Amino acid sequence: MSGTFVGMPAFPEAAREAVGNETLRGNLRHATHTIRAKREKAVTEVADWAELREAGKRIKDHTLRHLDRYLQQLEDSVTAAGGIVHWAADAAEANEIVTQLVKMTGESEVVKVKSMATQEIGLNEALEAEGIRAYETDLAELIVQLGKDRPSHILVPAIHRNRGEIRDIFTREMSEWGRPAPEGLTDTPAELAEAARLHLREKFLRAKVGISGANFMVAETGTLVVVESEGNGRMCLTLPETLISVVGIEKIVPTWRDLEVFLQTLPRSSTAERMNPYTSTWTGTTDGDGPSTFHLVLLDNGRTDTLADEVGRQALRCIRCSACLNVCPVYERAGGHAYGSVYPGPIGAILSPQLRGTQSEIDASLPYASSLCGACYEVCPVAIDIPEVLVHLRERVVQGGEVTREGNKVVLRPAKGHAAERAAMRAARWAFTHPAALRTGQRAASRTRRFHPRTLPGPGKAWSGSRDLPPVPAEPFRDWWQRTRGGKGGAE
Amino acid sequence: MRVALFLTCVNDTLYPDTGRAVVKLLTRLGVDVDFPMAQTCCGQAHYNTGYRHEAEPLARHFSDVFGEYEAIVTPSGSCGAMVRELYPRMGERARAEGRGDALAATLAPVVPKTYELTEFLVDVLGVTDVGAYYPHKVTYHPTCHGLRGLGLGDRPRRLLQAVKGLELAELPGADECCGFGGTFALKNADVSAAMGTDKVRNAESTGAEVLCAADNSCLMHIGGTMARLRTGMRPVHIAEILASTEEEPAV
Ligand code: SF4
Numbered sequence: 109m110s111g112t113f114v115g116m117p118a119f120p121e122a123a124r125e126a127v128g129n130e131t132l133r134g135n136l137r138h139a140t141h142t143i144r145a146k147r148e149k150a151v152t153e154v155a156d157w158a159e160l161r162e163a164g165k166r167i168k169d170h171t172l173r174h175l176d177r178y179l180q181q182l183e184d185s186v187t188a189a190g191g192i193v194h195w196a197a198d199a200a201e202a203n204e205i206v207t208q209l210v211k212m213t214g215e216s217e218v219v220k221v222k223s224m225a226t227q228e229i230g231l232n233e234a235l236e237a238e239g240i241r242a243y244e245t246d247l248a249e250l251i252v253q254l255g256k257d258r259p260s261h262i263l264v265p266a267i268h269r270n271r272g273e274i275r276d277i278f279t280r281e282m283s284e285w286g287r288p289a290p291e292g293l294t295d296t297p298a299e300l301a302e303a304a305r306l307h308l309r310e311k312f313l314r315a316k317v318g319i320s321g322a323n324f325m326v327a328e329t330g331t332l333v334v335v336e337s338e339g340n341g342r343m344c345l346t347l348p349e350t351l352i353s354v355v356g357i358e359k360i361v362p363t364w365r366d367l368e369v370f371l372q373t374l375p376r377s378s379t380a381e382r383m384n385p386y387t388s389t390w391t392g393t394t395d396g397d398g399p400s401t402f403h404l405v406l407l408d409n410g411r412t413d414t415l416a417d418e419v420g421r422q423a424l425r426c427i428r429c430s431a432c433l434n435v436c437p438v439y440e441r442a443g444g445h446a447y448g449s450v451y452p453g454p455i456g457a458i459l460s461p462q463l464r465g466t467q468s469e470i471d472a473s474l475p476y477a478s479s480l481c482g483a484c485y486e487v488c489p490v491a492i493d494i495p496e497v498l499v500h501l502r503e504r505v506v507q508g509g510e511v512t513r514e515g516n517k518v519v520l521r522p523a524k525g526h527a528a529e530r531a532a533m534r535a536a537r538w539a540f541t542h543p544a545a546l547r548t549g550q551r552a553a554s555r556t557r558r559f560h561p562r563t564l565p566g567p568g569k570a571w572s573g574s575r576d577l578p579p580v581p582a583e584p585f586r587d588w589w590q591r592t593r594g595g596k597g598g599a600e
Numbered sequence: 601m602r603v604a605l606f607l608t609c610v611n612d613t614l615y616p617d618t619g620r621a622v623v624k625l626l627t628r629l630g631v632d633v634d635f636p637m638a639q640t641c642c643g644q645a646h647y648n649t650g651y652r653h654e655a656e657p658l659a660r661h662f663s664d665v666f667g668e669y670e671a672i673v674t675p676s677g678s679c680g681a682m683v684r685e686l687y688p689r690m691g692e693r694a695r696a697e698g699r700g701d702a703l704a705a706t707l708a709p710v711v712p713k714t715y716e717l718t719e720f721l722v723d724v725l726g727v728t729d730v731g732a733y734y735p736h737k738v739t740y741h742p743t744c745h746g747l748r749g750l751g752l753g754d755r756p757r758r759l760l761q762a763v764k765g766l767e768l769a770e771l772p773g774a775d776e777c778c779g780f781g782g783t784f785a786l787k788n789a790d791v792s793a794a795m796g797t798d799k800v801r802n803a804e805s806t807g808a809e810v811l812c813a814a815d816n817s818c819l820m821h822i823g824g825t826m827a828r829l830r831t832g833m834r835p836v837h838i839a840e841i842l843a844s845t846e847e848e849p850a851v
Contacts, residue, residue, distance in 0.1 A: 123788065437777045441794045441795060475650075480781055481777035502649060504650075506651060529649070536646070537657060540609065540643075540661070553613065574793035575821060576828050581617075584612055585616035593635070
């Protein structure tokens, strides 16, 4: 799987291709608008939605504030229930732990529940390098894996594919990985689903090791929770002998009572369902039922550093519902791949530059991948003020400043390529704090207005390439005011 | 009642007609309008592009110029949202950075008395029928910062519905961003243009002659796209519609 994001170009370049791809834009438009409308309906059904949203925000904030304590409690509960807890500071460490655990079982293949955390760390590639094959069992994830593709949506990783493309991928690739696609497969949803079912069933029954993430971890009992629509996850969680769960440390909730809030807000925000068709919970191990060995790998990978930033930390409240992707006009046109991460859309634009830092070209461009329209904030079930974090990260890009990296305070220098912009902003600030200078500029513009082009040179070219500029008026307002009102309103 | 007109730097320089319309409209409604000549820019472009430190002196300047007035009216949802939503946040950030309460204290007075024009008409003056006449088919685009930042709700629509001769056409996908977003239009020109095109195509589908909004920045983007796509539609600021009367109709 070509799952790597290293060396991605900046967002504007990456988006250009998608913007020009009519099929892709059509697929995305249709999918996001459909789910957007459904979500809207599912949310209005709940009389206390606003309170649930506020409660979710508070529970998450409280948990994050006392994360050390709750993680300790979780470790104790999981251990008491017969599980084994591992701590991974970064992707490499997490991959190493999981690889060793699989090797210890003597197996060379594993089945996987759809998991953002394992995608984030590139676990499948790491296992592959050690001769272990990981089979994705979520339908959309399977399509991405068989297509040697990258996910482009949090919930529907293959949202950019249409049915015809999926049929071709199944026919071409399934035999490489196991049971081949049935003869004469068509692109009807029922046939595609059946082909996937037959292909996957073989794997569920054979696999001795399952790998999952989790949507939540309940500290008080050490219980992990996965919600899903297809039931494939439940197969992976219950059939194998060994279960390894890789989970970001921010997924914790203190109690079952807290969980109740998210079991209402998550399904309605993500799939517009009143509840998830499958809600699986597992607590350590139980004799004669389910996996006999359970490992929990707690993943940091930039989360503690993010927690140290008082504006940016709210991104850790995210419950990965993907509602913000589905309403985002930029995501709709640019597609998920342009974000250069497993976290696309508005949440990706604020999460990736925090988890990975803003040094790379793509990460420095992500805070600008938004028109700040605020639709994402409006739908977010845990009220993450995404526009606020975007602007905060823009500040980090253009002005630099102190951040925490691997637990140490470091001072970032401003990113390259913003010198001209910074100079322009300073000049504008100067003019705007000197009204007389501003007025001189306005008058000059008015006097030379017949010579103004309708298109711009330099950085403005992109703008005027597709839009006409307004003409400069003969007289700015303040001159009219002074001419007609004699400057009533005080001196400059 | 005496109010200060905060016209915004964009309107002052590029759209003086909007300013004249606001003065005409408010004067007709019995409001005494003042235009403090020392006003410049609220600092929104600086702030939103990541130059908070450059925006701070502009916010202070705004407070100096407007602090003494009873009410401040602006025909711009986004600049209104800048003052109301983001000035308090700038104060909080300065405090969090250990710079004390000085900035917050300087900015606080202007925050509650800054109103976007339609808000001022409906909430403060308590009017929805401003006695306007505008015999055209119009569609209304609620701009993002007016819609979500200030929560203008149906105020602009109610004002438009009361205009004599005006036929209001519902805009499909009205609450979707037009793609302007300040420097976003420069930095992500392709995506921005695609968003603008969709907005204009939706507007065209209504059969309206005019698309109106409460923010000239968005109208500049939408209007520029309309011109380039040769739609024949025109972008018009809501103030110009509300200022238009049978005696002195806007063209
Ligand atoms: S940021 Fe909010 S809306 Fe977006 S995926 Fe996370 S929880 Fe959902």
